[in-house]
Amino acid sequence: MTAPPPDDCLAHNDWICGDYLSTRRQILLDALLQHLQLTVFSVALGLVIAVPLALLARRRRWTVGPVLGITTVLYTIPSLAMFSLLLPVYGLSATLVVVGLALYSLTLLVRNILAGLDGVPAEATEAARGMGYGPMRQLLTVELPLAVPAAMAGLRIATVSAVALTTVGAIVGYGGLGNLIYAGMNAFFKAQVLTASVLCVVLAVVFDLLLLGVERLLTPWRRASRRAVRSRAATGPKRLVAALGRRT
Amino acid sequence: MNTVSAVWSWLTTAANWSGENGVWHRLEQHLVLTFSCLVISALIALPVALTLGHLGRGGALAVNLANIGRAVPTFAVLVLLLLTPIGRHGQWPTIIALVLFAIPPLLTNAYVGMREVDQNVVRAARGMGMTGTQLVWRVEVPLAAPLVLTGIRIAAVQLVATATLAALVGGGGLGRIITAGFNLASTPQVVAGAVLVAVFALLMEAAFELAQRWAPGWARGRAR
Numbered sequence: 001m002t003a004p005p006p007d008d009c010l011a012h013n014d015w016i017c018g019d020y021l022s023t024r025r026q027i028l029l030d031a032l033l034q035h036l037q038l039t040v041f042s043v044a045l046g047l048v049i050a051v052p053l054a055l056l057a058r059r060r061r062w063t064v065g066p067v068l069g070i071t072t073v074l075y076t077i078p079s080l081a082m083f084s085l086l087l088p089v090y091g092l093s094a095t096l097v098v099v100g101l102a103l104y105s106l107t108l109l110v111r112n113i114l115a116g117l118d119g120v121p122a123e124a125t126e127a128a129r130g131m132g133y134g135p136m137r138q139l140l141t142v143e144l145p146l147a148v149p150a151a152m153a154g155l156r157i158a159t160v161s162a163v164a165l166t167t168v169g170a171i172v173g174y175g176g177l178g179n180l181i182y183a184g185m186n187a188f189f190k191a192q193v194l195t196a197s198v199l200c201v202v203l204a205v206v207f208d209l210l211l212l213g214v215e216r217l218l219t220p221w222r223r224a225s226r227r228a229v230r231s232r233a234a235t236g237p238k239r240l241v242a243a244l245g246r247r248t
Numbered sequence: 249m250n251t252v253s254a255v256w257s258w259l260t261t262a263a264n265w266s267g268e269n270g271v272w273h274r275l276e277q278h279l280v281l282t283f284s285c286l287v288i289s290a291l292i293a294l295p296v297a298l299t300l301g302h303l304g305r306g307g308a309l310a311v312n313l314a315n316i317g318r319a320v321p322t323f324a325v326l327v328l329l330l331l332t333p334i335g336r337h338g339q340w341p342t343i344i345a346l347v348l349f350a351i352p353p354l355l356t357n358a359y360v361g362m363r364e365v366d367q368n369v370v371r372a373a374r375g376m377g378m379t380g381t382q383l384v385w386r387v388e389v390p391l392a393a394p395l396v397l398t399g400i401r402i403a404a405v406q407l408v409a410t411a412t413l414a415a416l417v418g419g420g421g422l423g424r425i426i427t428a429g430f431n432l433a434s435t436p437q438v439v440a441g442a443v444l445v446a447v448f449a450l451l452m453e454a455a456f457e458l459a460q461r462w463a464p465g466w467a468r469g470r471a472r
Contacts, residue, residue, distance in 0.1 A: 076453045077446045078409035080416070084426050084442035087435060088251040157318065164321040168413065171430060178323060185327045185417065193331055197324035204319035245353045245402035246314075248322045248409040 009191070017191035024192070027180070032199060034094075035176025038169060039162045039207070042098045046105030046158060053106070054113035055139075067110060072244075075107040079168045079247060087172070097169035104165065104247050105158035111244075112154025116147030149222065152215040156208055161247050163204040177203075254436035255443065264440075269428065271444060277420035278448065281339070282407045285346040289403060292347070293354035294396070301362020301392070302384050310352075310359040317352040322410055325349075326417045342414040349410055350403040357399025361392030397463075401456040408449045422448060 009017035021028070053071075057064045077085070082100045090096035120143050128142045167178030175182065177196040184192035216223070258264055265271045300306035322345060329341035365388050373387045389396075415423025425441030 073450065076405060076449050078412040078423075078449055080412045080423050080426055081442040081445035081449070084429075084438045085446065087438055087442075160315075160318050164319060167321040167323045168416075170323070171416065171427070178321070181321075181324055181327050182416075185330065188331060190331050193324070193327050197321065197328060200321050200324055201319050208319070245406050246318045246349070248349065248406055248413055 013188065013190050015190045015194045017195075020191040020195060028195065028199070031177045031180050031196065032203070033176075034174065035163070035166055035178075035200070035203060038094060038097050038101065038166045038174065038176055039159065039203075042101030042162050042166075043105050043155070043159050045098060045102040046109055047155070049102065050106050050109035050113060054110050054117065057110070057114055058117050064114070068114075071107040071110055074103045075244065075247065079104075079165050080171065083168065083172055092172045092174075094174040096172055097166065097174045100169075101162045101165055105162060107244065108154045108158040108161070109151070113147060113151045116150030117143055119150060120146045145218070148218050149215065152211060152218070156211045156215075159207045159211060160204045163200060163207060165247055167200060251435060251439060255439045258436045258440040259443070264437075269424070271422075271425065274420065274422045274424055275444075275448070278408070278411050278422045281342065281346070281411045281414070281419075281421055282404065282452075285343055285350060285407050285411075286400070286404055288343070289347045289350035289354055290400065293351045294358055297355045297358035298362060298384065298389065298392075301359045302380070302388060304363065307359065307363065310356045314352040314356045317349060322349055322413055323416060326413060326419075330417045339419065341417065342411075342419040346407055346410050346414070350407050353402040353406065354399045357402065358392065358396045361395030361399075362388055364395065365391045397460065401453075401460070404456065405449060405453050408452050412445050 008019050010019050010023075053067055057067045074082075079100070082103065083096060086096045086100055090099065124142055124146060125138060128138045133142065166176050167181060169175035170178035170182035173179065177200050180196040181193050183189070184196065263270075267273065297310070300309070325345045325348065326341060329335060329345055332341075334340050334344065369387060369391070370383065373383050378386065411419075411421045412423035412426075415421055415427045422441065422445045425444065426438055429435070429437030429439075429441055
């Protein structure tokens with residue numbers, strides 16, 4: 001007599017499956033780690049490019065149009081096309097995904113950093129100048145800290161979008177959890193698809209909360225007058241961002 | 249250099265443009281999918297947004313919907329829908345996912361537009377004895393039109409991008425040229441497809457830009 005087929009949730013191909021979690025723990029952790037790295041590197045790269053761009057746009061006003069124009073055009077390109085367009089340059093590599101995601105984050109970051117710098121009250125900069133601050137010291141100790149709330153709003157949205165978009169990287173084999181979703185789709189493996197999808201959303205929420213915590217640490221002065229600032233912030237950067245829509 | 253010429257020769261080969269897998273057929277699929285989903289999501293989102301905006305409720309709903317939407321990967325939703333029983337019905341997983349993701353920008357922008365109407369104007373209209381319906385159609389909607397149109401524009405551009413992703417789960421559209429290129433390990437085809445998709449998305453954006461520029465004054469208003 002042959003042994004009866006295993007009668008567990010993996011054999012049933014259930015959506016929710018505890019056995020899947022225990023048997024594929026290593027695969028899940030590896031994918032999660034790759035997802036994490038792709039997201040962090042891309043947003044960090046975006047930030048490294050966006051801050052100088054925003055500062056340049058602020059110093060030389062005529063560059064605002066071209067900088068915002070080019071980053072917005074990049075933002076319009078669908079992700080599947082973006083990753084494919086970078087293919088001849090980077091080949092099938094993690095760099096390709098990181099660069100593609102960084103290009104998307106540029107739009108959100110530049111716009112919000114610029115909005116934050118423009119929102120610095122003239123009184124603050126005048127007071128700093130009156131106290132004898134040079135341009136560099138004024139930028140580092142007055143303007144940039146005051147721009148943090150708006151910049152962080154952009155950073156949070158850019159990071160959350162990057163987590164979601166990383167999944168598309170599966171097309172070149174570097175999509176973190178997206179790889180599991182892609183493989184799960186081809187094998188009709190429901191538990192894998194659902195687990196990876198849920199982990200994606202959880203990762204996005206964790207990043208968002210972490211950045212919210214960082215923002216609070218960076219802006220201790222806002223806690224005193226949080227209510228007043230919140231009502232102002234709610235109409236500012238959020239609207240800018242709502243007008244960009246999400247990336248797909 | 250080599251890739252550029254290979255891409256160019258792919259794009260200029262007539263055989264790649266005709267037939268079931270040709271560019272024209274994929275473009276047609278892409279257009280049909282984009283526009284039908286835009287109409288469906290507008291029919292769902294706009295009445296809700298205009299009503300909530302008129303009543304001044306649901307602001308948190310609109311903002312939260314937009315934020316949650318950002319955290320959910322479109323690709324994951326497409327695959328999840330594909331594996332449910334809906335997946336057996338042709339295009340439906342794609343259409344549902346597309347509509348789901350086009351609703352937030354439509355809803356948010358129309359709601360914000362309605363709320364941003366100058367309250368003095370609203371009070372004046374009420375003072376003149378306008379009924380609620382008259383107020384909505386003759387005062388609030390015309391004044392909110394620029395933002396409502398901006399929402400439609402964002403949704404349309406986003407739909408073009410999402411329709412590309414549908415190719416990953418076996419849907420039609422221009423994205424199929426890219427995924428087919430990957431399956432054939434043909435970099436020229438992948439890049440040619442990507443160029444076509446990018447150009448299409450940019451043209452869509454430009455078309456709305458021009459339409460907004462040439463539109464009558466009340467509908468103009470810069471993208472905010």
